[in-house]
Amino acid sequence: MHELGIAQNILDIVRQSVPGHLAPDIRKIRIRVGQFAGVIPDSLDFCFGVMAGESEMKQAALLIEEVPTACRCRDCGRDFTMEEWVFLCPRCGGADLEVISGKELEVVDIELVDHGGEA
């Protein structure tokens, strides 16, 4: 359950990215979570909801984009998405693999509601 700390980090990054007076206008925070990042999306969503509800960005919701684990075989060059946790190339059986995605844990962007263009 380190998702609480991760939710706190997300709130910190959002605070550094959006001027304070706009915080109540935040509606969505899009994040990217790799399958291999060691984070449980439901748990992160729950923790974030609790923390945001007690913060200045009460209406902010997380939009979690899950990224599958993908590898590249250094022996034959094949890219593939991992279905099960077997780190072997499905084409040549090689074990020298580079993980090219699946470890992501990133804040992508923040969506705010507009108020008719006033400052």
Added chain:
Amino acid sequence: MSIITVERKVLEKNDQIAERNRRFFRDRGIFVLNLVSSPGAGKTSILERTFERMRDGCRMAVIEGDVQTDLDAQRVAQYQVPVVQIVTMGGFHLEAGLVADAMDKLDLERTDLLFIENVGNLVCPSGYDLGEALKVVVLSTTEGDDKPLKYPAMFRNASVLIINKTDLIPYVNCRLDVLRGNALKINPDLRVFEISCQTGAGIDAWCEWLGGKGARGQ
């Protein structure tokens, strides 16, 4: 609606501090291991057996991480090895900043080998870089041979697997070859040691590797 683009890593602050820790260790030639496992797998017992074998030729120190108590630090201190206890008060993993604070309390100018014993947990510590050279995952035979498949991130991110409590193999439902095979499916580069802290089996091989150049990638 308007969109503000952010594109920042959630753990960037941790990663920056970890990189600073790593530079500090590298500049002083300190070899640092991050020990991870579920609670009770035997991390502290492995340290105790390691101290017994290596304390004459190697200056060691330990940073202990626990949710509560300094019981592990007390065990380490009995071997006259310098130790700092971090109590996370509920946190399930160590972070690079906590390690940096603990580093200030150790005389690292006089240390060759630093062990960071993480909080017992097979999930949370896997994403947090502390600045170590290597992650060592410890799994005991009583936990069963399927655990590498259930907690793949930890086994993929580690460089070394120590299988502990091999003396209990006759009594528990764990096949060593299956356990080893499952771990190597997740990470074919894992270096595997099979040991028993109770009987001392395998400890020599582990310490020989730890004290040699191979561990340091030389």
